[in-house]
Amino acid sequence: MWDFLQHLSFWDWLALGTVLLILEVFGAGGYLLWMGIAAAAVGVIKFLVPHLGMEWQLLLFAVLSILTAVYWWKRQRSSAKTSDQPGLNERGSELIGRTFVVHQAIVDGRGKVKVGDGVWMVTGPDSPVGAHVRVVAQEGAVLKVETV
Structure with a gap:
C-alpha cells in the first residue's frame, strides 16, 4: 500500500x-x-x-x-436572497386572526374547522359544531384557536 x-x-x-x-x-x-x-x-x-x-x-x-x-x-x-413573499410556503400563516366556524366539534382540545373548501385540524378550548373560533397561531398543519 x-x-x-x-x-x-x-x-x-x-x-x-x-x-x-x-x-x-x-x-x-x-x-x-x-x-x-x-x-x-x-x-x-x-x-x-x-x-x-x-x-x-x-x-x-x-x-x-x-x-x-x-x-x-x-x-x-x-x-441567498430574501423572498418578496415571506409567507409563501407557510399555508396557515395567512389564517392567523381570521374567524371560522367549527366543522367537527372540538373535544378534549382537538377538532376541525372549515376553511374555504378544505378542513383544518385545530387545537383549543372545547366548542360545539357551528361555534365561531379565531385562529391565534399555527403549529405545522394544526391551527391553534380561541373562542370568539
Whole structure:
C-alpha cells in the first residue's frame, strides 16, 4: 500500500476524482463534489509536474478540497436572497386572526374547522359544531384557536 501511495500517477488522481463525482451523483448532497474536483485538479497538476512527491500531492488534495468547499459555501451564502413573499410556503400563516366556524366539534382540545373548501385540524378550548373560533397561531398543519 505504501509503495502504491509513493508512486501515484495523474491517472490515479483522475480516477479518484471520477469515482467521487460518480458517488456524488448518487446523492451525497454536495460533499463529494468538491473533493472530486480537487482530486481531478491534483491529477492535472501531477500531469504538469510529473516529479511531484506524494506528500505534496496529498497536501494539495487536502488544501484544494477545503478551499473549493469553503468558496462554494461562501458563494451560496452571499447569493441567498430574501423572498418578496415571506409567507409563501407557510399555508396557515395567512389564517392567523381570521374567524371560522367549527366543522367537527372540538373535544378534549382537538377538532376541525372549515376553511374555504378544505378542513383544518385545530387545537383549543372545547366548542360545539357551528361555534365561531379565531385562529391565534399555527403549529405545522394544526391551527391553534380561541373562542370568539
